[in-house]
Amino acid sequence: MKNSMKSLSMTVAVMFLSVTLFAQLNISSLEKKMMKNTAPGNGAGNSPLNADAATPITVFPFMETFESGVWSPHTEPFHGLEANATIAAGEGNASNFAALLEGNSWASFYHTEDCEQAIANNKPIHNASISMTIVPSGVTDPLLLKFDYDLFYSFADYYSAFRVTVNGNPISDQGGTSCYKSSLPEGEGWKTLTFDLSPYQNDASFDLQIDFIGKYYRNYYQGGDAMVIDNLKVYYNTPPTIPISNWPIIFGVLLIALFIVFQYRRKITA
Ligand SMILES: [Ca+2]
Numbered sequence: 001m002k003n004s005m006k007s008l009s010m011t012v013a014v015m016f017l018s019v020t021l022f023a024q025l026n027i028s029s030l031e032k033k034m035m036k037n038t039a040p041g042n043g044a045g046n047s048p049l050n051a052d053a054a055t056p057i058t059v060f061p062f063m064e065t066f067e068s069g070v071w072s073p074h075t076e077p078f079h080g081l082e083a084n085a086t087i088a089a090g091e092g093n094a095s096n097f098a099a100l101l102e103g104n105s106w107a108s109f110y111h112t113e114d115c116e117q118a119i120a121n122n123k124p125i126h127n128a129s130i131s132m133t134i135v136p137s138g139v140t141d142p143l144l145l146k147f148d149y150d151l152f153y154s155f156a157d158y159y160s161a162f163r164v165t166v167n168g169n170p171i172s173d174q175g176g177t178s179c180y181k182s183s184l185p186e187g188e189g190w191k192t193l194t195f196d197l198s199p200y201q202n203d204a205s206f207d208l209q210i211d212f213i214g215k216y217y218r219n220y221y222q223g224g225d226a227m228v229i230d231n232l233k234v235y236y237n238t239p240p241t242i243p244i245s246n247w248p249i250i251f252g253v254l255l256i257a258l259f260i261v262f263q264y265r266r267k268i269t270a
Helices: 002-023 029-036 115-121 244-269
Strands: 062-064 076-079 083-088 098-103 127-134 143-152 160-166 169-171 191-196 206-214 226-236
Touching: 076 083, 083 127, 083 206, 098 127, 098 206, 115 160, 115 206, 127 226, 143 160, 160 226, 206 226
Parallel strands: none
Antiparallel strands: 062 226, 076 127, 083 098, 098 226, 127 206, 143 191, 143 226, 160 169, 160 206
């Protein structure tokens, strides 16, 4: 009995050690040096698990510029123990505030190069996200999600990744991409993504999430493992209507065009 307990605890110890070693693979000497100066667990606060507790979005277009400097009840932040989700000053797109999703320290981070796997392997500890609950209003024009973002990384591009999910399932943007990494540590500059939500607009309600994982916090090294989000919009893509006041002008132009055609035809037949 004593022996079996001993071998069990030995196995557990070996497993723990290999998991820790596995998590620290591919680390550069610079990162190792910097890790010594970062105590694991600093920076992160509590970890709310009610990721779906956002007040439903029922009025469209819904627009969030984050300029109030605090979370609206419609955008519910979540962060694991080694991640943060905040509204940050000085990070906005041609404005002051943006939502900032970032990692924290090296603790419990699993290195996985594949974008989807990097997210799956590091949830929930290194996960920071924004959750929204959408209650479609019944308009038949396609419902869309649009937001601006910039994405950064510290030592390797797979330390920082994100995706958009509906009811927990990843969806693709209008260009066909469903998982994002940055090609540059300091970010590629602001970009805009648009997602078609029309497959869900006949549902009574659905959960929409921007789902990020990051190893270190913003600017820990280079850009840090973080993303910034601004000008988030959920809206029906209604084609623009021509204001009634413009119709006399359009009618006048049409009359002139008709007159020219008429004159031209008369010239030909003459
Ligand atoms: Ca802003």
